[in-house]
Amino acid sequence: MFRVPDSVAYDVIEADSDHGIGSQAGAAETVYLLSLPDGVPLVLSGMGAILWLLAAEGVTDVASAVASATGESVGSIEPLIRDYLESLVADGLLEHRPV
Amino acid sequence: MRDATMPVRTAVAFAHAVVQFVAEEVGAEVLHIKGPAVELEAEAMRGRGYGNRGSVDADVLVRPSHVQRLERALAMHGWTVLYEFEDGSPFEHAATLARQGLANADLHRYFPGVEGDPEKAFERLWASRRTVVLAGRDVCVPSIPAQRMILILHAARGRSTAHLAEVREAWLELSPADQLAIDDLARDVDARVALAAGTGRLDTVKSARSHDLWLALSEGEASQARLWRARVRAAPSRKSAMRTGLRLLLPKRQRLAVALGRPPTTWDMVRAFGGQIGRGTRALARDLGLDRGRRA
Structure with missing residues (x-):
């Protein structure tokens, strides 16, 4: 389980709207992220944005959520998704939720 | 993951978030105003034309006694002063700070039209503050009546007569209770004259010393000498x-x-x-x- 660190600001731009803050993960196209207070703005788009949003919204099994939406097998995508989310943790853009 | 074409609204939201973060670091009290800090209930006061063009900077009202502290802290985080208070508008109400990659931040030490003691006026607004989420972070904003009042005072400065007309229409569409809440607030912070200018009631404050100024501003007086x-x-x-x-x-x-x-x-x-x-x-x-x- 992941969450957004207190020191990260973000703005979500939906695929068909310019009012993206608070949007649902499935409709998202782009997520802008900023580590507070001195970071450089970063952008995630497409699947990267969706994975960040699913994790940020507290989805417990991101790989299963993606697998059910795309028809892929969980086993084939789980390592890739795990590595990607852990790279976001390493960059300070997500953090593990305490259990 | 860097992107050179970040939308303006994102740059503005991030500037709000950074100012809030730094303010909390140094214990400076700030209220986020205008732009994305305006809640739906106060939206009508933006007007349909002028006000909806969207903000290009992050406007923040700072407790006057905390302004220097916040300015120093932002400087430590790489912000530079573009315009000091005395370099800005004739009201000398706001300083503009800039940081590469973000929208500018306008730090207000008071809001034009509020003629009462700035510290007391801030305290009045602070006491009824609310919290909204901006760029994923909690930020403090004024109450709904205060948000409406600030937008009316802004429109009263007469930069767009069409915008002011829309704000006056929106005022008339408010319930008597909502109007009373704004009037009460304006009385408390001594913003009655500018509020009257923004709501088409200047004839009720004819004897006020600032009457002529707000008449001139709200009518878009072109003569700088008269202003x-x-x-x-x-x-x-x-x-x-x-x-x-x-x-x-x-x-x-x-x-x-x-x-x-x-x-x-x-x-x-x-x-x-x-x-x-x-x-x-x-x-x-x-x-x-x-x-x-x-x-x-």
């Missing part, structure tokens, strides 16, 4: 009238620097005065009653 005299008359005392009058005549050093592309020399400053000194001083003397027997 200057109205600002001097609106000052609360002879001493502050003198100070206001003279300060308005001084060239804005930082704006001159931006225009010239270099720090202005003494000669640049003298030239920028142009013919204003003599003209302005005569008008000032007349307005202060110091020029008996001589017409400007």
Whole structure:
């Protein structure tokens, strides 16, 4: 389980709207992220944005959520998704939720 | 993951978030105003045209006694002052700070139209603050009546007559209770005259010293000389009238620097005065009653 660190600001731009803050993960196209207070703005788009949003919204099994939406097998995508989310943790853009 | 084409609204939201973060670091109290900090209930006060073009900077009202602390802290985080308070509008209400990659931040030490003690006025707004989420972070904003009042006061400065007309329409569509809440707040922070200008009720405050200023502003007065005299008359005392009058005549050093592309020399400053000194001083003397027997 992941969450957004207190020191990260973000703005979500939906695929068909310019009012993206608070949007649902499935409709998202782009997520802008900023580590507070001195970071450089970063952008995630497409699947990267969706994975960040699913994790940020507290989805417990991101790989299963993606697998059910795309028809892929969980086993084939789980390592890739795990590595990607852990790279976001390493960059300070997500953090593990305490259990 | 970097992107050079970040939307303006994102840059503005991030600037709000950074200011909030730094303010919390140093214990400075701030209220986020205008732009994305306006809640749905106060949206109508933006007007449909002018106000909906979207903000290009992050406007923040800072507790006056915390302004220096916040400015210093932002400087430590790489923000530079584009315009100091005295380099900004004639109201000298806001300083503009910039940081690469984000929208500018306008730090307000008071809001034009609020004529009461700035610290007490801030406290009045702070006491009824709310929290909204901006860029994923909690930020403090004024109450709904205060958000509406601020947008009305902003419109009353008359930068767009169409916008002001829309705000007046929106005012008339408010319930009597909502109008009363704004009137009560404006009374508490001494913003009655500007509020009256923004809501088409200036005739109810004819005897107020700032009446002529807000009449001129809300009607889009084009004559800078008339505006200057109205600002001097609106000052609360002879001493502050003198100070206001003279300060308005001084060239804005930082704006001159931006225009010239270099720090202005003494000669640049003298030239920028142009013919204003003599003209302005005569008008000032007349307005202060110091020029008996001589017409400007």
